[in-house]
Amino acid sequence: xxTSIIRLFLLPRAQKISDYDTKSEALQQKVLRRxxxxxxxxxxxxxxxxxxxxxxxxxxxRVPLSDYDDLKDYIERMRxxxxxxxxxxxxxxxxxxxxxxxxxSKFIPVSNEGLRDTHYQGxxxxxxxxxxxxxxxxxxxxxxxxxxxxxxxxxxxxxxxxLVGDLSAILIENINPAVNxxxxxxxxxxxxxxxEEKMDKIARAVKxxxxxxxxxxxxxxxxxxxxxxxxxxxxxxxELWPNLEVxxxxxxxxxxxxxxxxxxxxxxxxxxxxxYNASEGFFGIQDDPTDAAMKLMIxxxxxxxxxxxxxxxxxxxxxxxLWGVETGKNYAMVISTSCxxxxxxxxxxxxxxxxxxxxxVITGRTKHFINAFGEELIVDNAEKGLKKACAETxxxxxxxxxxxxxxxxxxxxxxxxxVEFDTLPSDIHAFAESLDxxxxxxxxxxxxxxxxxxxxxxxxxxxxxKGLFHDWLKEKGKLGGQxxxxxxxxxxxxxxxxxxxxx
Numbered sequence: 001x002x003t004s005i006i007r008l009f010l011l012p013r014a015q016k017i018s019d020y021d022t023k024s025e026a027l028q029q030k031v032l033r034r035x036x037x038x039x040x041x042x043x044x045x046x047x048x049x050x051x052x053x054x055x056x057x058x059x060x061x062r063v064p065l066s067d068y069d070d071l072k073d074y075i076e077r078m079r080x081x082x083x084x085x086x087x088x089x090x091x092x093x094x095x096x097x098x099x100x101x102x103x104x105s106k107f108i109p110v111s112n113e114g115l116r117d118t119h120y121q122g123x124x125x126x127x128x129x130x131x132x133x134x135x136x137x138x139x140x141x142x143x144x145x146x147x148x149x150x151x152x153x154x155x156x157x158x159x160x161x162x163l164v165g166d167l168s169a170i171l172i173e174n175i176n177p178a179v180n181x182x183x184x185x186x187x188x189x190x191x192x193x194x195x196e197e198k199m200d201k202i203a204r205a206v207k208x209x210x211x212x213x214x215x216x217x218x219x220x221x222x223x224x225x226x227x228x229x230x231x232x233x234x235x236x237x238x239e240l241w242p243n244l245e246v247x248x249x250x251x252x253x254x255x256x257x258x259x260x261x262x263x264x265x266x267x268x269x270x271x272x273x274x275x276y277n278a279s280e281g282f283f284g285i286q287d288d289p290t291d292a293a294m295k296l297m298i299x300x301x302x303x304x305x306x307x308x309x310x311x312x313x314x315x316x317x318x319x320x321x322l323w324g325v326e327t328g329k330n331y332a333m334v335i336s337t338s339c340x341x342x343x344x345x346x347x348x349x350x351x352x353x354x355x356x357x358x359x360x361v362i363t364g365r366t367k368h369f370i371n372a373f374g375e376e377l378i379v380d381n382a383e384k385g386l387k388k389a390c391a392e393t394x395x396x397x398x399x400x401x402x403x404x405x406x407x408x409x410x411x412x413x414x415x416x417x418x419v420e421f422d423t424l425p426s427d428i429h430a431f432a433e434s435l436d437x438x439x440x441x442x443x444x445x446x447x448x449x450x451x452x453x454x455x456x457x458x459x460x461x462x463x464x465x466k467g468l469f470h471d472w473l474k475e476k477g478k479l480g481g482q483x484x485x486x487x488x489x490x491x492x493x494x495x496x497x498x499x500x501x502x503x
Contacts (some may be wrong), residue, residue, distance in 0.1 A: 002140040003131070010128035017125065020357035024298055025323040032056060032303045035336055038113075042084045044074065044342060047082035056321055062306070065319070065334065065343045068106050078109055078340075081159050086340030087111050093174075095167035095279035107316060108279040110170055114339035117301040119171055120283025123215075125297065126248050126275060129287050134271070134385055137245065139212050144243060146183045148172075148208055149224065151480055152193035166480075167279045170217075184209050195220075195480030203228040211241040217251035218261070219399070220480055223470075225264055237265045250275040252484045253362070255383040256397045259390070260422060275422070280346055281337050284360065293359035298322065301338030306331035309349060312366060324377075327352045330378070332366050349378065368488045372404035373413060373456050375446040379441065381489045385438040392434045393425035399469040399485050403495035405460070416455040418498050420464035432461040468502055 019027065036053050039045040048063050064070075074085050083090045085107065093110040099172025110119070131137055133214070138144060153173060163170060172190050180187065185205045192198035202224055214221055225237060244265065254274060254411045261272070276284035276294055281302045283295035298306070304322045309330040311317035319334060333346045347367060350360045364379035371377070386397055400419040405412075423478075425431040436459045440447040449456040469485050487492050 003138055003144075005026075006127070006140055007131040007137075009125070010131060014132040015127045017129065017295075017297075019192065020295065021296060022356065023313055024356055024358060027299045028303060028322050028376070028493045029056065031299065031301065032059060032336070035301065035303055038088060038338070039086075039340075042086060042088055044086045044340070044341075045236055058453050060319060060343075062320075063336075063343050065345060066341075067345050071341070071344070074340075075107055077163070079107060079156055079162075081157075081162070081479045086342065087338070089111075089448045091340065092156075092159070092162040093170045094162075096164055097167075097279040098250045106279075107164060108167075108341070109339045110167065114281070114301055114337060115171070115174060117338055118281050119167070119277070120175075121300055122275070122285070122297060123171075125275065126285055129285055130246065130248075130271075130273060133287070138243060139245065140182060142243070143210050145219075146213040146214035146215055147185075147202075147209075147211050147224075148190070148214075148221055149202075149480075150190045152181075152191050152198075154193075158402060167277075184211070190368075195459055198480065199224050199227050200231075203231055207232050207240065210243055212243045212245055214244070214247040215251065218249050218254055218257040219252060219484065219485065220395050221247070221249070222257060222260060222264075227373070229264070236263070238267050244270065246271040246273060248273050248275055250277050252381045253379065253487075255387050256400070259396050260398075271304060278346070278348075280344065281335060281339070281342060283333075283335075289426055291359070293351075293353040293361050296322070296358040296360055298358065303336040305334035305336075305343065306350075307334060307345070309366075322358060325355075325358075327354060332362055351380075364488070367490075368486055369406055370402065370415060370488050372406060372490055375443065375456060376450045376456060377402075377415070377443060377446055377488060381439060382487055384442050385435050388436040388438040389425075389431050393427070393431045394423065395421055395425035395431055396423035398422045399464070401485055401487060401494055401498065402459075403489050403491065403492050406492075412457045413455065415459040416495060417459060417461045418464050418468075418495060418502070420466065420468055424463070428461055428463060432459060435459060435461070462499070464498070465502055468498060472498055472501055 030225060036050050040050045053059050053062065078085050078091050081090060091109045091111045094107040095108050095110050097108060103175055129150045150168035151170045153165025153169040156162040156164040169191055172187055186204045189201045190203055207228055232240055237244055249272060271289060274286040274294055282300065284296055286294045305319050306325050307317045307319050309332060310361060312332045325331060328348055330351050333348050333350055335344050335346055336342050347365055349363045349366060351363050369378050390397060398420045401484045402415055402417040405414050405416050440450055473479050473483060
């Protein structure tokens with residue numbers, strides 16, 4: 001009964017989302033006008049003459065592309081309490097995420113408006129889309145609750161009510177109290193900073209609750225779920241939570257975890273819905289289980305632009321708005337948001353699969369790739385290659401990263417993969433050969449560089465000990481929250497650190 005009421009309440013929003021099919025450009029133009037008008041009186045808006053911006057062309061010609069280093073000084077002043085800098089008023093919350101070349105961490109401003117029109121709207125829309133698609137859902141019936149994982153936060157420069165930490169913790173801290181009736185664990189437990197302590201307390205708090213849905217990063221959720229099973233003695237989650245029906249996941253690619261979740265939840269009716277939410281905003285929702293692509297959410301507080309990856313890194317690259325993209329091309333995403341990020345190069349790469357509505361897949365990161373020898377290997381290639389290698393050898397991958405070996409003692413160059421398995425292949429060399437073959441089939445540049453082993457030799461797979469990636473993240477203080485293992489790196493930085501711990 002309660003699910004039916006909530007479905008009816010969210011119906012108007014679901015109908016608005018259907019406007020994406022025919023009004024995408026108009027919706028994005030409206031977002032841009034609102035963002036610009038809201039920020040006319042800020043320091044940034046004054047600097048770039050927002051009062052006289054009347055079109056997208058004005059905006060694109062006047063406002064420069066930016067990255068975190070370009071905005072860092074503005075954000076630091078905002079963290080010290082200055083008002084009307086990048087966004088009107090005082091911004092009190094800052095989402096901490098992985099850093100840049102020059103800094104250990106980035107601090108992304110999260111305004112009141114951004115919380116409401118982007119982050120919380122994204123969460124609401126996940127439920128709205130889901131309930132409209134599945135009329136048989138009992139998500140909130142019989143006291144059904146969602147297990148939602150979050151990180152932790154801390155005071156920001158001791159300013160009153162100002163916080164810095166994981167975005168998930170900021171969301172939990174400010175969430176509508178009514179929503180807390182539909183989720184577990186309680187706020188105090190959810191915000192514990194020590195992940196291992198939090199994991200244990202969550203497991204003990206949820207073992208007797210009617211959990212019907214999960215939300216979080218697959219890797220950290222997996223750790224919590226396995227620990228919960230271990231303390232309850234149950235064989236799988238169907239025994240513990242018979243009404244569990246959906247996992248809303250995001251943060252990392254789900255491919256490496258699919259088989260593990262199927263083993264944890266041996267229920268053919270279990271549903272998995274991908275979301276694209278980050279510290280900088282909430283961008284996409286998977287609305288069709290038969291289509292891996294996500295729908296771009298275009299009426300939030302986010303205006304989108306895109307740089308073709310063929311021009312990324314150039315001094316004056318081509319930049320197109322949403323209505324200028326082409327399907328099948330790889331783009332770097334650029335966003336302007338109601339949190340005060342302006343023409344901000346996000347660092348993620350996407351490929352559109354269709355228009356009206358615009359649907360896309362995440363293909364990787366502008367910095368997480370390997371192109372040491374002209375092979376242009378991206379995360380999307382890696383995920384597909386591993387999936388095929390696992391299917392052919394019976395292996396199951398837990399975590400992995402890869403990096404180039406520029407030249408060994410025999411003048412050989414190759415890719416080195418460090419892989420932690422849940423299920424080892426019977427023959428690690430066969431696994432490596434299968435992965436190498438799949439990458440050659442997927443990526444023509446990789447295939448060309450592998451031709452006759454002239455430029456690039458066959459890849460190497462190093463088996464990581466159990467818990468290696470967990471220990472590496474723990475050593476860096478990055479357990480839990482939205483922290484993730486870098487899948488590909490064009491340098492040896494991460495690989496060498498991991499290998500030093502692999503004993």
